[in-house]
Amino acid sequence: MTTIIRRGQPIYAFSKDNTPVAHVNTGEKVVIETYDCFEDQVTSDDTSYDSIDWNRINPATGPIYIEGAEPGKTLAVHIDRIDIKDKGVLSTGERLGTMGHRLKGLEFKIVPINNQIEFNAKISIPCNKMIGVIGVAPKEGAVNCGTPGMHGGNMDTTLITEGATLYFPVFHKGALFGLGDMHAAMGDGEIGVSGVEVGGSASVHFEVIDNLKINYPMLSNEQGISMIVSKETLDEAAKSSVEEMIDFLLPQTDLSLAELTMLMSAIGDAQISQIVDPKLTARFFVPRWFLNAYSIHSI
Ligand code: CA
Numbered sequence: 001m002t003t004i005i006r007r008g009q010p011i012y013a014f015s016k017d018n019t020p021v022a023h024v025n026t027g028e029k030v031v032i033e034t035y036d037c038f039e040d041q042v043t044s045d046d047t048s049y050d051s052i053d054w055n056r057i058n059p060a061t062g063p064i065y066i067e068g069a070e071p072g073k074t075l076a077v078h079i080d081r082i083d084i085k086d087k088g089v090l091s092t093g094e095r096l097g098t099m100g101h102r103l104k105g106l107e108f109k110i111v112p113i114n115n116q117i118e119f120n121a122k123i124s125i126p127c128n129k130m131i132g133v134i135g136v137a138p139k140e141g142a143v144n145c146g147t148p149g150m151h152g153g154n155m156d157t158t159l160i161t162e163g164a165t166l167y168f169p170v171f172h173k174g175a176l177f178g179l180g181d182m183h184a185a186m187g188d189g190e191i192g193v194s195g196v197e198v199g200g201s202a203s204v205h206f207e208v209i210d211n212l213k214i215n216y217p218m219l220s221n222e223q224g225i226s227m228i229v230s231k232e233t234l235d236e237a238a239k240s241s242v243e244e245m246i247d248f249l250l251p252q253t254d255l256s257l258a259e260l261t262m263l264m265s266a267i268g269d270a271q272i273s274q275i276v277d278p279k280l281t282a283r284f285f286v287p288r289w290f291l292n293a294y295s296i297h298s299i
């Protein structure tokens with residue numbers, strides 16, 4: 001059985017107070033349709049700032065209530081497939097991203113997508129389909145979909161792609177999951193403030209895990225696992241992603257804290273996800289061969 005969630009009425013904040021658009025069971029195939037981060041309001045390179053309703057930015061489709069997801073448990077989201085539309089939009093401008101102090105106004109560039117992204121006559125960009133906004137209801141209050149945090153949200157992490165599994169701490173019954181803001185491609189950092197923004201659909205299935213304790217979203221793929229942490233500064237995010245990963249791994253090994261730290265210093269990678277959103281996101285990556293050596297198969 002497949003459940004299709006149409007993009008109709010998106011959410012603009014993750015919150016326990018949102019009304020679920022669907023209830024799904026673990027293991028069920030769920031296809032989630034999404035708008036692009038501008039809710040498809042950018043229709044040409046000449047689209048003006050004033051013609052856009054800025055209250056409708058970063059829409060996510062959801063929330064989806066997952067049966068069996070309880071506070072204290074962990075929600076696993078398996079991203080089985082991502083399909084994107086045939087037209088993307090890039091953007092940057094004044095006070096946006098890392099170059100905003102030297103740019104004037106707001107610029108858009110619409111690009112055709114057919115297997116590759118046709119940037120101009122010389123440049124075709126290989127697709128790296130990924131999901132920018134993905135998360136669950138946060139512990140407290142409402143967090144707008146443009147801001148990342150412990151609940152996920154706008155993590156803009158290139159690894160969130162087909163074949164990856166994301167793990168979220170569950171804060172509320174049903175988890176109240178949502179996603180949106182797909183990119184046909186994005187570089188680590190997302191330095192100009194956008195990827196190649198695109199609408200599409202994600203095919204996922206959920207799993208609820210009892211005995212996996214994480215404080216932040218974690219990602220697993222063939223290469224290994226990444227702890228994804230968002231903070232006010234990139235320094236804090238990077239250091240915290242290391243510490244959260246070490247605290248996650250330590251009880252699953254026979255190593256001392258100093259031994260594990262030495263090992264992680266030798267084989268782990270501190271990486272940048274994005275440096276342009278209201279909170280900045282870093283991740284700490286640990287290769288799968290380490291997990292195999294310690295028979296850490298839970299992830
Ligand atoms: Ca984003």
Ligand code: ZN
Pocket residue numbers: 037132181182183194195197
């Ligand atoms: Zn985006």
